[in-house]
Amino acid sequence: MDSAERAPASLPGPAVERAGTTGDPAGGASKRTGDRARRGVRTTASMADVARLAGVSSQTVSRVSNGYAGVHEETRRQVLAAMKELGYRPNSAARALKRGEFRTIGVITFTLATTGNVRTLEAIATSAAREGYAVTLLPVAVPTQDEVRGAFSRLEELAVDAVIVIMEVHLLDAVTITLPPHVQVVVVDSDAGDHYTVVDTDQAGGTRAAVQHLLDLGHRTVWHLGGPADSFAAQRRTDAWRAALTEAGRVPPPLIRGDWSAESGYRAGLELAAREDCTAVFAANDQMALGLLRALHERGRRVPEDVSVIGFDDIPEASSFLPPLTTVHQDFAEVGRLCVEAVLRKMRQEGPERGTTLVPTRLVLRESTAPPGRDPKRP
Amino acid sequence: MDSAERAPASLPGPAVERAGTTGDPAGGASKRTGDRARRGVRTTASMADVARLAGVSSQTVSRVSNGYAGVHEETRRQVLAAMKELGYRPNSAARALKRGEFRTIGVITFTLATTGNVRTLEAIATSAAREGYAVTLLPVAVPTQDEVRGAFSRLEELAVDAVIVIMEVHLLDAVTITLPPHVQVVVVDSDAGDHYTVVDTDQAGGTRAAVQHLLDLGHRTVWHLGGPADSFAAQRRTDAWRAALTEAGRVPPPLIRGDWSAESGYRAGLELAAREDCTAVFAANDQMALGLLRALHERGRRVPEDVSVIGFDDIPEASSFLPPLTTVHQDFAEVGRLCVEAVLRKMRQEGPERGTTLVPTRLVLRESTAPPGRDPKRP
DNA sequence: AGCTGTTATGTTTACGTAAACATCTGGTGG
DNA sequence: CCACCAGATGTTTACGTAAACATAACAGCT
Numbered sequence: 001m002d003s004a005e006r007a008p009a010s011l012p013g014p015a016v017e018r019a020g021t022t023g024d025p026a027g028g029a030s031k032r033t034g035d036r037a038r039r040g041v042r043t044t045a046s047m048a049d050v051a052r053l054a055g056v057s058s059q060t061v062s063r064v065s066n067g068y069a070g071v072h073e074e075t076r077r078q079v080l081a082a083m084k085e086l087g088y089r090p091n092s093a094a095r096a097l098k099r100g101e102f103r104t105i106g107v108i109t110f111t112l113a114t115t116g117n118v119r120t121l122e123a124i125a126t127s128a129a130r131e132g133y134a135v136t137l138l139p140v141a142v143p144t145q146d147e148v149r150g151a152f153s154r155l156e157e158l159a160v161d162a163v164i165v166i167m168e169v170h171l172l173d174a175v176t177i178t179l180p181p182h183v184q185v186v187v188v189d190s191d192a193g194d195h196y197t198v199v200d201t202d203q204a205g206g207t208r209a210a211v212q213h214l215l216d217l218g219h220r221t222v223w224h225l226g227g228p229a230d231s232f233a234a235q236r237r238t239d240a241w242r243a244a245l246t247e248a249g250r251v252p253p254p255l256i257r258g259d260w261s262a263e264s265g266y267r268a269g270l271e272l273a274a275r276e277d278c279t280a281v282f283a284a285n286d287q288m289a290l291g292l293l294r295a296l297h298e299r300g301r302r303v304p305e306d307v308s309v310i311g312f313d314d315i316p317e318a319s320s321f322l323p324p325l326t327t328v329h330q331d332f333a334e335v336g337r338l339c340v341e342a343v344l345r346k347m348r349q350e351g352p353e354r355g356t357t358l359v360p361t362r363l364v365l366r367e368s369t370a371p372p373g374r375d376p377k378r379p
Numbered sequence: 380m381d382s383a384e385r386a387p388a389s390l391p392g393p394a395v396e397r398a399g400t401t402g403d404p405a406g407g408a409s410k411r412t413g414d415r416a417r418r419g420v421r422t423t424a425s426m427a428d429v430a431r432l433a434g435v436s437s438q439t440v441s442r443v444s445n446g447y448a449g450v451h452e453e454t455r456r457q458v459l460a461a462m463k464e465l466g467y468r469p470n471s472a473a474r475a476l477k478r479g480e481f482r483t484i485g486v487i488t489f490t491l492a493t494t495g496n497v498r499t500l501e502a503i504a505t506s507a508a509r510e511g512y513a514v515t516l517l518p519v520a521v522p523t524q525d526e527v528r529g530a531f532s533r534l535e536e537l538a539v540d541a542v543i544v545i546m547e548v549h550l551l552d553a554v555t556i557t558l559p560p561h562v563q564v565v566v567v568d569s570d571a572g573d574h575y576t577v578v579d580t581d582q583a584g585g586t587r588a589a590v591q592h593l594l595d596l597g598h599r600t601v602w603h604l605g606g607p608a609d610s611f612a613a614q615r616r617t618d619a620w621r622a623a624l625t626e627a628g629r630v631p632p633p634l635i636r637g638d639w640s641a642e643s644g645y646r647a648g649l650e651l652a653a654r655e656d657c658t659a660v661f662a663a664n665d666q667m668a669l670g671l672l673r674a675l676h677e678r679g680r681r682v683p684e685d686v687s688v689i690g691f692d693d694i695p696e697a698s699s700f701l702p703p704l705t706t707v708h709q710d711f712a713e714v715g716r717l718c719v720e721a722v723l724r725k726m727r728q729e730g731p732e733r734g735t736t737l738v739p740t741r742l743v744l745r746e747s748t749a750p751p752g753r754d755p756k757r758p
Numbered sequence: 759a760g761c762t763g764t765t766a767t768g769t770t771t772a773c774g775t776a777a778a779c780a781t782c783t784g785g786t787g788g
Numbered sequence: 789c790c791a792c793c794a795g796a797t798g799t800t801t802a803c804g805t806a807a808a809c810a811t812a813a814c815a816g817c818t
Contacts, residue, residue, distance in 0.1 A: 075767080102472065290700075
C-alpha cells in the first residue's frame with residue numbers, strides 16, 4: 001500500500017505526502033547492502049561479474065556485448081562463455097542512461113476499437129521491432145483535451161525517444177504539450193503537415209475512386225455516410241466526396257453523419273432507406289456500411305439492385321457481409337511502416353522536419369455495387 | 380560549471396543549430412565532454428541543474444520530485460519553481476537504474492487481428508497506466524516457435540518488470556525461455572494454471588450457456604464451428620460444447636473447424652447448409668458466425684427460422700449482423716484489468732505464484748436464435 | 759636497433775538518480 | 789544551561805554501462 005501510494009512520480013503532481021514509515025517494517029534482518037537486495041529481488045549478473053569470470057576487464061565485455069571488432073577471437077569466446085554461464089543480460093536502464101537513448105517509440109492513440117488504429121499500431125510495432133526499437137502504448141480513453149494532456153504528461157516522464165500520434169492532431173495544439181526537447185513526433189490522421197511529419201492514407205484518392213466507380217455505373221449522384229466531425233480522416237473523405245461530385249457536375253446530397261460504429265450506420269440507413277432517390281451510398285468505413293446494409297435489408301431495399309453501397313477500409317470481414325462489400329482498401333501495414341521509417345529518420349536528422357506522405361489505396365470490387373434501377377421485376 | 384551552455388529552457392526550440400557536418404566537427408570546438416553532447420542532442424536539465432538554480436542540494440530536489448515528507452514548504456516551492464523554469468523531467472533511465480525497476484509491463488501477443496487480443500491489450504494498457512506502469516508491445520507475427528523465441532529474446536534485453544502473455548502458453552514451454560529471473564509472468568488463454576498465473580474468460584461457462592439456450596429452444600442437438608486447434612480458448616469451447624451436449628444426453632455432431640476468420644466461417648457454412656439435420660450452430664467466435672450467416676443466406680437457409688446461430692465474443696458489430704447475432708459476451712476489459720492486478724501483486728510478492736482466475740461471461744440474446752422448425756409460412 | 763603503426767586490452771570517468779549516512783538547526787525538558 | 793531530539797538539509801556513494809583515453813605487445817620498415 002505504501003508503494004502504491006507513492007504517486008507515480010509525476011512531476012506536475014504536487015507530491016503526495018508520505019505518511020508513516022518508509023515502508024520497511026523495522027525488521028533490519030538485511031545484512032546485504034545494495035538497494036534491491038532489500039526488496040528480495042535477485043540481482044542479475046553485471047558486466048563486472050562476467051569480466052571477473054572471464055578474466056578480462058569489463059570494457060572488453062562491453063565490446064563483446066556490442067559486437068565491436070577488435071576483440072581477439074579467443075577472448076571473445078571466453079567472454080561469451082562467461083556470459084552464458086552467468087545468464088548475463090545487459091541492463092537496459094544503464095544502457096539508456098549511458099547512451100542517452102531508450103530505443104523505444106511511444107504510440108499515442110484513441111481507443112483501439114477501430115480497425116485502422118489497431119492495424120497501424122501492429123505494423124508500427126512490427127517495423128519498430130525490426131529496427132531494434134520497442135513500442136510503448138499510451139491509450140487515451142476519451143478524446144478530451146484533459147485526457148490527451150494526461151497521456152502526454154505520462155509520456156513526458158516516459159522512456160521514449162520518439163512519439164507517433166495516431167489521431168487528429170488539432171486536439172494536441174489546443175493542449176500545451178511540453179515534450180522533452182529531443183523527442184520526435186510523427187502523426188497519422190491529420191492535415192498538420194506544415195507543422196509535423198505526417199503519414200496518412202490517401203483519403204482523397206480512395207474516396208474519388210469510390211465515387212467515380214458509382215458514377216461510372218450510372219448513378220446520378222452518391223450519398224455519403226460520413227464519420228465523426230472530430231476525425232480528420234472522416235473530414236477528408238467527406239471533402240473529397242463533395243469535390244468529386246461537384247467536379248463531375250453532380251449535386252452532392254445532404255451529408256449524413258455517423259460515428260464509425262455499425263450502430264450509427266444502421267440509424268443512418270433507416271433514414272436513407274426511406275428516400276426513393278437514394279441509389280448509391282458511400283460509407284466512410286466498413287462498420288457503418290455493415291449497419292447500413294442491415295437497415296436497408298430490414299426496409300426491403302435490396303443491395304445492390306436498389307441501392308449500391310461502398311465502404312472504406314476493407315476489413316477482413318467485409319468479404320463476408322451480405323452482400324460482400326465493395327470497399328476502398330487501406331494499406332495500414334504500409335502506413336505503420338512509413339511512420340517508423342519517418343520517425344527514425346527524424347531522430348537521425350536525416351529527413352525533413354515536416355511534410356505529408358500519402359499511402360495509396362485500392363478499390364476492391366465485390367457485390368454491393370451495381371448499375372442503378374436494375375429491377376429484376378422489370379428486366 | 381557549464382550551466383551557461385545549458386540553454387535556459389526555451390521549450391519549443393527545435394534546436395538543430397548544429398549545422399555543417401552531421402556528427403564530426405573536425406575542429407574540436409566542443410569544450411564539453413560528455414557523451415551525448417557530441418551527437419548534437421540537447422541535454423535536458425538534470426537534478427543538479429535544478430538544485431543549482433534553487434540553491435539546494437540535488438538530494439533535496441530528489442525528495443521533492445518523489446514527494447517525500449520532511450521538506451520545508453518554502454524550500455519545496457523554490458525547487459518546484461526551479462523545475463518549472465528549467466523544464467525539468469526526471470530521467471527515467473537513471474531512475475530505473477537506481478531503483479532496479481522499470482515500471483513497465485511487456486505484453487506478448489500474436490496478431491492483433493482478433494478482437495479479443497486487442498480489447499484485452501487495451502484494457503491492460505489502461506489499467507497499467509492507472510497504476511503508473513507503461514506497456515511495451517511485443518507482437519509475434521507468426522505463431523511459430525522461432526518467432527516466439529525471437530520475441531522472448533528481444534524481451535530478455537528489454538526494460539520490463541513483468542510480462543503478460545496473450546496466447547496459448549504451450550508454445551512457450553517448447554521454447555527454452557530464459558527470462559531475467561525477477562520478471563513475473565501472467566498468461567491469458569491457457570490451462571497452465573498449475574505452472575503460471577492465468578487469467579481467462581470462463582470459456583466453459585459461456586459455452587454451456589450458449590448450448591443450453593439452444594437446447595432450451597427445442598433443438599435436438601447443436602453443431603459446433605470451432606476455432607483453430609492451437610488456440611486454447613478454442614479447445615476449451617469445443618470441449619465444453621461436447622460436455623454440455625453429452626450431459627444433456629444428446630449426441631455431439633462432428634466437429635467443424637475454422638481459423639477464427641469470417642472466410643473460414645463461410646466455408647464451414649457452405650458445408651453445414653447442405654445438411655438438412657442441422658438446425659443450430661454454435662460458432663466459436665463472431666467473425667466465423669458472420670461468414671456462416673452469409674453462407675446460410677446464400678444457400679437459402681433462413682436464420683433463425685431454419686437454422687439458429689450463436690456466436691462468441693460479442694464484438695460491437697454483432698448487433699448489426701443480418702440478423703443481429705445472439706452471442707456470448709466476453710468482458711475483455713475485466714480480463715485485462717485482472718491481468719495487471721495479478722502481475723503487480725506477483726511483483727510485490729503479495730499473491731499466489733500460480734492459479735487460474737476466470738472472468739464470467741453473459742449470453743446476449745438477439746435475433747439469430749429461435750425454436751427449430753418455426754416456419755413463418757405456417758404460423 | 760630504433761621508429762611507426764596496428765591491434766588488443768585495461769583504466770578512468772561520467773551518465774542522473776536516490777539510498778544511506780552525516781550535519782546542522784532550533785526547540786524542549788530536566 | 790546543557791543534553792537531547794526531531795526536522796531539515798547536505799555529502800557520499802553506488803547502480804551498470806560505454807566513451808575516451810592509456811597502455812602494452814608486436815610486426816614491418818629503414
